[in-house]
Amino acid sequence: MIGRLRGVLAEVDLDHCVIDCAGVGYMATCGSRTLSRLPAIGSEAILYVHSQWSAEQGPRLYGFLDRDERKAFNVLVTIQGVGPKAALSVLDVLPPAELAAAVAREDKAAVARANGVGPKLALRIVTELKGKPLTEGTFSPVAVGVHSEAVVSAPVPSIAGEAVAALLGLGIAEMNARRAVEQALSDKGEEAGLSAIIRAALQELGK
Incomplete structure (x- = not known):
């Protein structure tokens, strides 16, 4: 293979x-x-x-382009009704860390933004992905005396990811949304906060 x-x-x-x-x-x-x-x-x-x-x-x-996307794809295609095309569509709108965050908050609407994924399939995806690792994870050594199982850090949604998701919800094309958010972050920095980044991105887009 x-x-x-x-x-x-x-x-x-x-x-x-x-x-x-x-x-x-x-x-x-x-x-x-x-x-x-x-x-x-x-x-x-x-x-x-x-x-x-x-x-x-x-x-x-x-x-x-990275192992995390491949890992998330491998998990998605194990779900009944999710073929390769649907799995790619989900990852187009929700990269692995953002997908994990959407699953954690049971955000079916975010998953349903994917082309060809209806509400019922989005619900199944969110339900079946609960508790499943969607990224390769970051492994940290455990302290002496602690049971020696690998500890995997949970993915945390980034300001960039949340801002892009908000713009996608407004019907803005993903490529344009990501470019506008990147420019907004470059101008203001993450310390500006999510709402300020979204406003700056919208200004960048001329809206």
Whole structure:
């Protein structure tokens, strides 16, 4: 099974890219958020890959820019009714840490923003993801004398993630929302607070 690709980015299309690894082009299906963050064509690219095989379609590769996205995808596709396309759609609107936060607060509406995910499926996703790790996690050593199981830190939603989610709720395209929030954070800094970042992002967008 292929777990990672490192090579030259040869092609980018609406739903996939091609990575040239030593003269062999590997086509990986990706979400729009991943595709929008790829380097320029001709540059080196690294994709973390989920490999899938079926009798009907043969081998399929799904590509992600980090291990956490691949981990969340792997968990999502184990849920009944969530195929690869729906899983990619969920990760397009909710990166892993934000998805974990939405699950923790039982925010079905946030999950239902994903293209092709209705209220019933969003409820199932939130219900079945409860208690499941959606990221690789950060492991810390435990003190002497404490039971030696790995301690995984829970993902905390960032101001950037919450601000982007708020703009998405206003119908703003994700790529535009992320760029506006990044500019707002650059201008004001995280200490300005969530509401100030959202206002600055809206001003950046001319709204």
